[in-house]
Amino acid sequence: MAIVLVLRHMGKGPHPSGSPQSIHGKGGLAVHEDKAEYGPGPAGEKLSASFKASKKTTVGLVAGEVLEAIDKVHGLNRVMEQPIPIKSSTAKGRNGQFRYNSRGEAMDISISTYPTKLLTVAHEIGHFIDQQMVEGPKKAHGAWGMGGEELPSDGSPLLKEWREAVKNSDSAAQLRKMRTTGIDPFSGEKIYDWRYLLNLCSYGEMFARSYSQYITTGSGNANMMDELDTKRGMKYYDRYKYLTDEDFEPIATAFDNLFKKLGWTK
Numbered sequence: 001m002a003i004v005l006v007l008r009h010m011g012k013g014p015h016p017s018g019s020p021q022s023i024h025g026k027g028g029l030a031v032h033e034d035k036a037e038y039g040p041g042p043a044g045e046k047l048s049a050s051f052k053a054s055k056k057t058t059v060g061l062v063a064g065e066v067l068e069a070i071d072k073v074h075g076l077n078r079v080m081e082q083p084i085p086i087k088s089s090t091a092k093g094r095n096g097q098f099r100y101n102s103r104g105e106a107m108d109i110s111i112s113t114y115p116t117k118l119l120t121v122a123h124e125i126g127h128f129i130d131q132q133m134v135e136g137p138k139k140a141h142g143a144w145g146m147g148g149e150e151l152p153s154d155g156s157p158l159l160k161e162w163r164e165a166v167k168n169s170d171s172a173a174q175l176r177k178m179r180t181t182g183i184d185p186f187s188g189e190k191i192y193d194w195r196y197l198l199n200l201c202s203y204g205e206m207f208a209r210s211y212s213q214y215i216t217t218g219s220g221n222a223n224m225m226d227e228l229d230t231k232r233g234m235k236y237y238d239r240y241k242y243l244t245d246e247d248f249e250p251i252a253t254a255f256d257n258l259f260k261k262l263g264w265t266k
């Protein structure tokens with residue numbers, strides 16, 4: 001029997017009640033809507049053709065909006081023979097998960113946040129891109145979080161520029177500082193959820209997060225932009241999961257170059 005490897009998007013930080021606040025100045029949203037025209041445009045197969053989601057469910061509708069946003073930004077070299085279901089889940093303790101097995105076959109994406117977040121769907125699709133599409137299917141080597149995974153985000157030369165950009169970002173510097181001091185650099189409070197913090201700092205998670213941010217700014221989807229601003233306005237270290245526009249620029253360029261190289265954009 002195939003081992004199932006799960007890539008989780010852990011949900012909660014220590015202060016989920018942190019009040020959302022936009023960090024954008026005047027006309028932030030309009031600026032991002034202008035960016036809908038940003039980038040060279042998609043090439044190849046539509047990513048949406050590799051997924052299926054029921055329009056009768058809330059998760060399905062949200063997934064549909066995200067797939068449409070992704071199709072505006074980039075395509076893929078191939079279409080999955082069996083479309084991957086995006087479904088809802090009642091699982092607690094995580095927002096969503098992407099599963100694949102020891103043969104390297106992508107299985108499904110399940111979303112358990114309520115209300116369903118577009119960024120969560122994009123994040124899980126980011127894991128799918130990493131495991132399935134950048135270098136072709138990657139097999140599961142061991143249990144998740146045990147150092148068994150060898151995904152392109154961890155070591156592929158194709159993602160070297162991306163890793164450098166991520167490593168050099170202010171956001172990553174804040175997360176690293178927090179690992180050393182054990183203190184949340186924004187709130188000044190003590191960190192107690194180390195497992196969550198270590199997970200935040202892994203390349204796999206940073207890839208999924210930065211992919212969701214790239215799709216948000218690249219597509220200009222206003223609902224995704226609202227979610228991004230809410231995250232970046234958090235009053236505790238969760239704000240560093242997403243980057244300021246300026247901090248994100250080199251990462252966006254790395255994605256531009258990667259997708260062009262892979263033939264996913266014109």
Ligand SMILES: [Zn+2]
Pocket residue numbers: 007008009010123127204205208
């Ligand atoms: Zn994740």
